[in-house]
Amino acid sequence: MKMYVKFDFNTLCKKILDEKLKEQGLKYRLVNVGEVEFYESFTEEQHKTFKKSLEDYGIEIIESQKTALVQKIKDVIVELVFSNEIIPVKASIYIAEKLNHSYGYLSNLFSEVTYTSIENFIIIQKIEHAKELMIRKKQNLTEIAHRLNYSSVAHLSTQFKNTTGITPSQFQKIVMMRRKTQHFDQQYRKVV
Known part of the structure; x- marks a missing residue:
């Protein structure tokens, strides 16, 4: 079980x-x-x-002030992306206001410490949330694109493929195949 x-x-x-x-x-x-x-x-x-x-x-x-601020940036991004509400402002404005620093300063610091950009981290978090919404909430791509503040389903699909290497449709097919396999395994175990 x-x-x-x-x-x-x-x-x-x-x-x-x-x-x-x-x-x-x-x-x-x-x-x-x-x-x-x-x-x-x-x-x-x-x-x-x-x-x-x-x-x-x-x-x-976290011992370093820089590392602590980068962790705060990550926490704010996760809060922003996984929020149940749609935040009506750009991510850069939201992050800067939440942490009371200029976005330029936060962006440079983030890149210096993590070797990636805030924008890239946001995209990764959005794609992870999109996967979760497809798997657990079984939402369609239009609903997910709206919830994650994408301009269109095509924009979401492009970022999804660039991040994961597969399209959202391919991802959904894989999830469906795994569910069928798990269901088959459960039925087989009941018989045996």
Whole structure:
């Protein structure tokens, strides 16, 4: 028997952070995704212990200010792309306003640290969300293009193919074939 689960990584990380911080007995406040404000200082030993306890979950403490700001940029982009609402402003304006820096500065910093552009990261996130919408929500390409703020289905399809190497239609066929195979496997197991 198989079970499929869906993760909300932001909620999961907040819960882990909250539990691990409570274990340390530190006074803190979770500000945003991946941001903790401490009300008191802590020892180097507490810092090491806390850092180690997070590593078990694949969570790392960001030591550099630049890296921290790049992570904030990524978090804002994920929030923007995966939002249930359509944001009526351009991504560049949204990111700059959300982080209170000029877009030019954020763009240069992002490229310097990640070796890719903010625009490329946005496209990758949009395509990942498009895949999720096709698989889980079973939305058509017109609905997905509208939801992800594409000018047309053709624009979405072009970016999808450039990113994944296949068209959205080919992706949907692969998903359908896998579902049929899984259904067949489940039926076969019942018989055997």
